[in-house]
Amino acid sequence: MNRLLTYLFRTALAAILAFITLPLVVVVAASFSPTSAVTFLPSEWTLQWYAALWDSRWLDPFLLSVELAVIVSLASGLLGVLGAYSVAYAKCPGHTAIMALLLSPMSVPQIVKGVAVVLFLSSIGLYDLLGTPGLVMAHIILTLPYVVRMAATAMFGFDKRLDRAARILGASVTQRIRYVLLPLIRSGLFSGMTFAFIISFNNIPLSVFLVRPGQTTLPITVINHLEYSLDPVLAAVNVASLLFILGAIILFEKIGGFSAQFHGGSK
Amino acid sequence: MTTIDIELLSVSKQFGANRIVDDISLAIPKGKFVSILGPSGCGKTTTLNMIAGFEAPSSGQIRIRGRDQEGVPPEARKIGLVFQNYALFPHMTVAQNVGFGLKMQGRPREEIADGVSRALKSVHLEGFEDRYPKELSGGQQQRVAVARAIAPSPSVLLLDEPLSNLDLKLREAMRVELKEIQEDLGMTFIYVTHDQEEAMAMSDRIIVMQGGVVAQEGAPADIYGSPRTSFVADFIGKSNILPASAEPGADRNLKVSLGAGKAVLTAARGDDVAPDNVRFCCIRPEAVRLAEAAGALDEPANRLTGTVQKVVNLGAYIEAWMLVDGGITLKSMIRSTRLEKLSAGCRVDLAIAHSAVQLLEQ
Ligand SMILES: Nc1ncnc2c1ncn2[C@@H]1O[C@H](COP(=O)(O)OP(=O)(O)OP(=O)(O)O)[C@@H](O)[C@H]1O
Ligand SMILES: [Mg+2]
Numbered sequence: 001m002n003r004l005l006t007y008l009f010r011t012a013l014a015a016i017l018a019f020i021t022l023p024l025v026v027v028v029a030a031s032f033s034p035t036s037a038v039t040f041l042p043s044e045w046t047l048q049w050y051a052a053l054w055d056s057r058w059l060d061p062f063l064l065s066v067e068l069a070v071i072v073s074l075a076s077g078l079l080g081v082l083g084a085y086s087v088a089y090a091k092c093p094g095h096t097a098i099m100a101l102l103l104s105p106m107s108v109p110q111i112v113k114g115v116a117v118v119l120f121l122s123s124i125g126l127y128d129l130l131g132t133p134g135l136v137m138a139h140i141i142l143t144l145p146y147v148v149r150m151a152a153t154a155m156f157g158f159d160k161r162l163d164r165a166a167r168i169l170g171a172s173v174t175q176r177i178r179y180v181l182l183p184l185i186r187s188g189l190f191s192g193m194t195f196a197f198i199i200s201f202n203n204i205p206l207s208v209f210l211v212r213p214g215q216t217t218l219p220i221t222v223i224n225h226l227e228y229s230l231d232p233v234l235a236a237v238n239v240a241s242l243l244f245i246l247g248a249i250i251l252f253e254k255i256g257g258f259s260a261q262f263h264g265g266s267k
Numbered sequence: 268m269t270t271i272d273i274e275l276l277s278v279s280k281q282f283g284a285n286r287i288v289d290d291i292s293l294a295i296p297k298g299k300f301v302s303i304l305g306p307s308g309c310g311k312t313t314t315l316n317m318i319a320g321f322e323a324p325s326s327g328q329i330r331i332r333g334r335d336q337e338g339v340p341p342e343a344r345k346i347g348l349v350f351q352n353y354a355l356f357p358h359m360t361v362a363q364n365v366g367f368g369l370k371m372q373g374r375p376r377e378e379i380a381d382g383v384s385r386a387l388k389s390v391h392l393e394g395f396e397d398r399y400p401k402e403l404s405g406g407q408q409q410r411v412a413v414a415r416a417i418a419p420s421p422s423v424l425l426l427d428e429p430l431s432n433l434d435l436k437l438r439e440a441m442r443v444e445l446k447e448i449q450e451d452l453g454m455t456f457i458y459v460t461h462d463q464e465e466a467m468a469m470s471d472r473i474i475v476m477q478g479g480v481v482a483q484e485g486a487p488a489d490i491y492g493s494p495r496t497s498f499v500a501d502f503i504g505k506s507n508i509l510p511a512s513a514e515p516g517a518d519r520n521l522k523v524s525l526g527a528g529k530a531v532l533t534a535a536r537g538d539d540v541a542p543d544n545v546r547f548c549c550i551r552p553e554a555v556r557l558a559e560a561a562g563a564l565d566e567p568a569n570r571l572t573g574t575v576q577k578v579v580n581l582g583a584y585i586e587a588w589m590l591v592d593g594g595i596t597l598k599s600m601i602r603s604t605r606l607e608k609l610s611a612g613c614r615v616d617l618a619i620a621h622s623a624v625q626l627l628e629q
Binding site for chain 1: 350352415
């Protein structure tokens, strides 16, 4: 009976994994196909589409997306820690209301947020901010709730007696944050920042309102390209971004160690 | 002359409408081991937290090394604190934990390393520098917590039930060690516990707390030998506590009536209690002796006969409940060499020294 359950469980797991990864396999295969039609299992293999990526047409949007994702994840990380600290840790007056406010962008559709940012910027006459500055702002609004949520969860789990212990040993508030609080919430913070990075890098619905000619993110460039042709260069773009994001996750993981077995638990 | 390290002047603490600590005044002499002893919820931790600066007193003053501490945050008080759950930093090695205080003071690297190895040496934990707390046993974590607190050499160390998470054997070993550490360093220890044996074993002075006030303060032997209230008598050690009244008797002694006058004992007159105020009488079980025992009748004593009701063998001692004349039951502690003489139902002659009959007002 037990064995049957284990067997069923494993089959289900394999099915889910296949369901998630098979489309990727198709895309990867297509990116090596010499014909411009997307085919599964091409008879010949070529790297020509990857070579085509080395062109400012793709490189510029890629660099903009990277710049955006880096700025957005760092800024969300910083703001997220400050927000989570005052809300979840220091429990400032009205902390539940502030928490709700910080998380509220999550419940607004991205299209609505995009329109709202454009309308806001133009109504206060800062139309010039469309493009990179607007993208940065909008992406921060989009990703901040994730970082706040993760950092706050980590801070709720933080044993405040550790703060007292550090305090009686003479640590000032900045020393306590630096040496005790931050290292202990680091994994939560970094997983939040990883989310922010990926969400920003892949975003379409919000970016579409804010890009300008010459300042276009990679996903938007892909969408634009898609309007005219469906050729394997798109598959190559997707595979390249996939690899890039994997690399970014590994890097964040190296610094933040959010999945590593943590040297922890005083009990 | 003794200097006073920590002084509480009429300190009270109120949480909402509840007065948790009520007008406590204490003077803790430098270099002494002082225990704050009391049942759960009597305000021990609250008192400690006020000394450490985590809670501000609602009224009264706390002085450390002669200075009023109002408005001084914990990080500036230069005292050590050992937490009940140890509160070790899980992401730091033993050495980093122990060196934390010195590092926060901005000491140079060599000095920190020096302080760490000295502190680890005094808790007998050399060689554990690179372990993480979760790789240590409870007793070892306890030692790290003590080492971390003493490494910056505070003049006072506060300990909040530091041994309560350890098993009995380890607890008894750690008592001895803590006392040795305290004597070696000459540090003032304020030790909070609800375990009277622990307090008796280690302290130079014991402060017994009850419901937010100090019930009695003194050397362990004084508190054990002459408890001032029935609460203290009951809390410290075992005792027979009986409602009683007293009147002056012969030879400057007092006549004590127990059990509504059915039994009368003679008590040596103490100076502190007026006969009219006597409400209770306390007799320690080891003072209820067999009359034939050597030395039992060396000093003036009450003689009683009784019937053994129940005997419990505790190894070195036996505990026996005796029903004596007047229908009163007394608990007695007797060396177990006399075990063969005692079994339920047999008659015994008992002796209770006049001086062992203690009179209490409340
Ligand atoms: N921050 C607080 N707010 C309200 N009540 C509190 C607070 N801290 C403590 N108390 C109350 O004060 C009383 C004394 O608490 P305290 O922790 O000082 O007791 P204790 O003597 O240390 O007991 P224990 O031996 O169980 O640790 C308890 O009834 C507790 O509920
Ligand atoms: Mg307590």
